[in-house]
Amino acid sequence: MLVFSAETSCDETSVCIMREDKTVLSHIVYSQTIHTRHGGVVPELASRAHLEILQQITREALKESGVKLNEINLFSATCGPGLIGGLLIGSTFTKSLSIGNSKPFIPINHLEAHILSSFYNNEIKFPHLSLLITGGHTQIYFLKNYNDIQLIGETIDDAIGEAFDKVAKILGLSYPGGPEIEKKALEGNENSFKLPHPLINEDNFNFSFSGLKTSVNLVAKKNIINQIFIKNMSASFQKCIGTILTFKLNKVISELYKKNSKDLSVSIVGGVANNDYLKKCFKNIEEKKAIQFVYPPKQMMSDNAAMIAWATILKHRNNHDINFRPNPRLTVK
Numbered sequence: 001m002l003v004f005s006a007e008t009s010c011d012e013t014s015v016c017i018m019r020e021d022k023t024v025l026s027h028i029v030y031s032q033t034i035h036t037r038h039g040g041v042v043p044e045l046a047s048r049a050h051l052e053i054l055q056q057i058t059r060e061a062l063k064e065s066g067v068k069l070n071e072i073n074l075f076s077a078t079c080g081p082g083l084i085g086g087l088l089i090g091s092t093f094t095k096s097l098s099i100g101n102s103k104p105f106i107p108i109n110h111l112e113a114h115i116l117s118s119f120y121n122n123e124i125k126f127p128h129l130s131l132l133i134t135g136g137h138t139q140i141y142f143l144k145n146y147n148d149i150q151l152i153g154e155t156i157d158d159a160i161g162e163a164f165d166k167v168a169k170i171l172g173l174s175y176p177g178g179p180e181i182e183k184k185a186l187e188g189n190e191n192s193f194k195l196p197h198p199l200i201n202e203d204n205f206n207f208s209f210s211g212l213k214t215s216v217n218l219v220a221k222k223n224i225i226n227q228i229f230i231k232n233m234s235a236s237f238q239k240c241i242g243t244i245l246t247f248k249l250n251k252v253i254s255e256l257y258k259k260n261s262k263d264l265s266v267s268i269v270g271g272v273a274n275n276d277y278l279k280k281c282f283k284n285i286e287e288k289k290a291i292q293f294v295y296p297p298k299q300m301m302s303d304n305a306a307m308i309a310w311a312t313i314l315k316h317r318n319n320h321d322i323n324f325r326p327n328p329r330l331t332v333k
């Protein structure tokens with residue numbers, strides 16, 4: 001069985017052709033550069049870019065894989081959550097291919113695809129914990145099995161990636177801000193600035209990052225933004241994020257997770273999972289709590305169509321729905 005999938009929910013235009021045995025025959029990710037100068041994604045520009053690029057990379061993927069369109073057995077696309085323009089373009093395009101070839105179309109939930117991405121390259125036992133850290137979401141999920149995915153904590157305001165991007169903008173760094181901050185932080189002193197840890201002592205598994213961003217802004221206004229400041233603030237901000245995540249994960253693991261499972265594993269998924277400093281923080285938890293932390297392959301961390309194809313393979317038996325309408329606020333369950 002061959003699957004063709006598209007991902008267009010934000011600023012990556014991506015397609016993938018995957019075989020049922022999870023061999024990737026072609027995977028193209030086009031990261032739109034047009035947003036760099038705006039310090040964040042401009043939805044209208046993203047839609048136009050998806051429209052221009054999607055057909056082109058589909059042709060390239062077919063050529064690269066040596067697969068003919070009429071040999072594809074299953075079509076799928078991200079149908080939410082995300083920016084509605086991109087969702088409409090990706091899903092309408094892929095639905096058209098499926099109708100034109102008389103093959104099923106499967107709508108894929110972007111969040112579920114991120115969560116399931118770590119199952120691609122890891123043998124994971126249930127129950128399992130997944131920390132989803134992206135530009136739009138910061139959530140903790142408890143998985144009893146593939147179809148029983150329960151949200152147990154999330155941000156009440158900004159997502160972590162969004163906080164990285166906004167702090168980068170304050171510091172005059174380009175978009176996406178996460179990798180820029182990580183780079184600058186390598187040469188900074190993480191103890192230079194004391195930043196707040198919102199919600200850290202609350203009796204729940206939720207997060208809040210907008211106050212943290214405001215604190216960075218207030219400190220920045222009182223300082224000259226030179227290279228030393230940028231490096232020290234990047235390191236201090238990143239340390240603060242690491243402390244918050246470590247604290248909350250420790251809390252979930254001891255209060256909820258340990259009671260349910262002995263073979264403990266936690267997956268870290270989404271674009272922010274690329275961050276090596278945060279990986280070191282998770283390594284510390286791993287060593288202290290005897291819990292394994294797992295990650296998707298690098299190509300499946302930031303937005304990509306391979307995770308959509310993989311989720312399609314895992315879900316296709318019970319989820320054919322050509323009439324599913326794109327939903328910018330789609331949630332898991």
Ligand code: KG4
Nearest residue numbers: 134135136161176178179271272275302303
């Ligand atoms: O998963 P993703 O590609 O898209 C969404 O679903 O939102 O995540 C994008 C986010 C951006 O906010 C970007 O700044 C962040 O992931 N990011 C990072 C790093 N690489 C990407 N954040 C921190 N450190 C990184 N190395």
Ligand code: ZN
Nearest residue numbers: 114134302303
């Ligand atoms: Zn994403």
